[in-house]
Amino acid sequence: MIEEKYIDLIxxxxxxRNSAGETAELQKLLQTNVEVRQLYxxxxxxxxxxxxxxxxxxxxxxxxxxxxxxNFPSRQKSRGPAFVRQIAEFIETRSSFQYAYVFAAGLIVGxxxxxxxxxxxxxxxAVDPExxxxxxxxxxxxxxxxxxxSFHTKDxxxxxxxxxxxxxxxxxxxxxxIIDSNxxxxxxxxFDAKALTFSGYSQSQGALGERxxxxxxxxxxxxxxxxxxxxxxxxxxxxxxxxxxxxxxGSVIFEKTVAxxxxxxDSRNR
Amino acid sequence: xxxxxQKLVEQSILGDSKAFDRLVEKYQKLVFNLAxxxxxxxxxxADITQAVFLKVYEKLRSFDPKYKFFSWLYRVAVNxxxxxxxxxxxxEQFNEETVVGQDSPHDRVDAEDVSQRVQEALLELDLxxxxxxxxxxxxxxxxxxxxxxxxxxxxxxxxxxxxGRMMLRTIxxxxxxx
Numbered sequence: 494m495i496e497e498k499y500i501d502l503i504x505x506x507x508x509x510r511n512s513a514g515e516t517a518e519l520q521k522l523l524q525t526n527v528e529v530r531q532l533y534x535x536x537x538x539x540x541x542x543x544x545x546x547x548x549x550x551x552x553x554x555x556x557x558x559x560x561x562x563x564n565f566p567s568r569q570k571s572r573g574p575a576f577v578r579q580i581a582e583f584i585e586t587r588s589s590f591q592y593a594y595v596f597a598a599g600l601i602v603g604x605x606x607x608x609x610x611x612x613x614x615x616x617x618x619a620v621d622p623e624x625x626x627x628x629x630x631x632x633x634x635x636x637x638x639x640x641x642x643s644f645h646t647k648d649x650x651x652x653x654x655x656x657x658x659x660x661x662x663x664x665x666x667x668x669x670x671i672i673d674s675n676x677x678x679x680x681x682x683x684f685d686a687k688a689l690t691f692s693g694y695s696q697s698q699g700a701l702g703e704r705x706x707x708x709x710x711x712x713x714x715x716x717x718x719x720x721x722x723x724x725x726x727x728x729x730x731x732x733x734x735x736x737x738x739x740x741x742x743g744s745v746i747f748e749k750t751v752a753x754x755x756x757x758x759d760s761r762n763r
Numbered sequence: 764x765x766x767x768x769q770k771l772v773e774q775s776i777l778g779d780s781k782a783f784d785r786l787v788e789k790y791q792k793l794v795f796n797l798a799x800x801x802x803x804x805x806x807x808x809a810d811i812t813q814a815v816f817l818k819v820y821e822k823l824r825s826f827d828p829k830y831k832f833f834s835w836l837y838r839v840a841v842n843x844x845x846x847x848x849x850x851x852x853x854x855e856q857f858n859e860e861t862v863v864g865q866d867s868p869h870d871r872v873d874a875e876d877v878s879q880r881v882q883e884a885l886l887e888l889d890l891x892x893x894x895x896x897x898x899x900x901x902x903x904x905x906x907x908x909x910x911x912x913x914x915x916x917x918x919x920x921x922x923x924x925x926x927g928r929m930m931l932r933t934i935x936x937x938x939x940x941x
Contacts, residue, residue, distance in 0.1 A: 504925050508899070508906075535932050542878045543900035551795035552809050556787050559816045566778040 599693020640757045666725045666753045673718040681738045682711040688733035689725035768832035794840045800897040801844040837912045884934045892927030
């Protein structure tokens, strides 16, 4: 039975990891211990045989076969200013921090939108989606947002109303809505986190309580007439849905499902 | 080299097919040979390599740039190879128990193909030992790199390497290899 210490010495010698002192110690041992020497010689010979094995050439068509199976997205050229391009590319390529960067970018967008809305507060029930156009800079697309589904609902009992519209481009989706309630109501905007990544929001006035975003839902408490714009990064070009739900002390006031990624003309037919 | 990889990864994420083409070009032989040494089957190795790169592309956005791309690629390649080899009709694999007492030399081999025969003998090894030997000898990775790729402690790498070598020695003796 060979001691573990000597086994380590043998293995490390074969793998060229022994210090000069350890090599000397092993050499000394090899001269006196036949069993150790036999094991060392066998393993060394076998290792040398494997180390000299030549690589095999893969099929010449392998690379083209791989590449042909990948559906690369068309690379869009940004027409925006260089700094916008750099920000967008930076966000897109830092995958591990992507959500954090997108969120931060969203907040910046939110501040910009807030300033717009604050100057021109929503005074009527009509949403002006154009206030959002041209301010979304996520992704590589600078294409104008396509108008999606418009929606309007009102609960006669509580007089809480919701009016709004979705917009989208290849990479970005927004939901723009006004909530009007004469008392505090909880608003939850549920979205499919597999399809949409929350990027930021803006609101026309202060809302009550904390805003929370987690697991596909944006939550806020509303009182009065407030205008909200939520911005998402689209993770796929497939249509998805957003559900705006209002409740008061757990009692549902209304629940409105709206489509994202479907043009206005198509969404009317839904 | 690592920085180059990172740049190619970033460009690939942005949809630059040429960048990903370069990554495939750079690493296809390495992945293919890892698969080949594990399976000794040329067609299977091509399939495994293909699956590895498709998976890598699919997961590219989740790649954490604080790690080396090639370590990540290796991990995917190792997993794909192990899965593929496990799915095949199992050869009789050797582990520490079955190896004992099977020294019966036969089938003399010519000197020039000894190396090939040793590699074939590898197929008799349990996958846990085979992969460590393949990564050490054929991919020339350090204990530390193997430890990271297989997600096992370095000490375990050493012990599996030694056990694997011992088993392989026994198999080679039984097969009459050198």
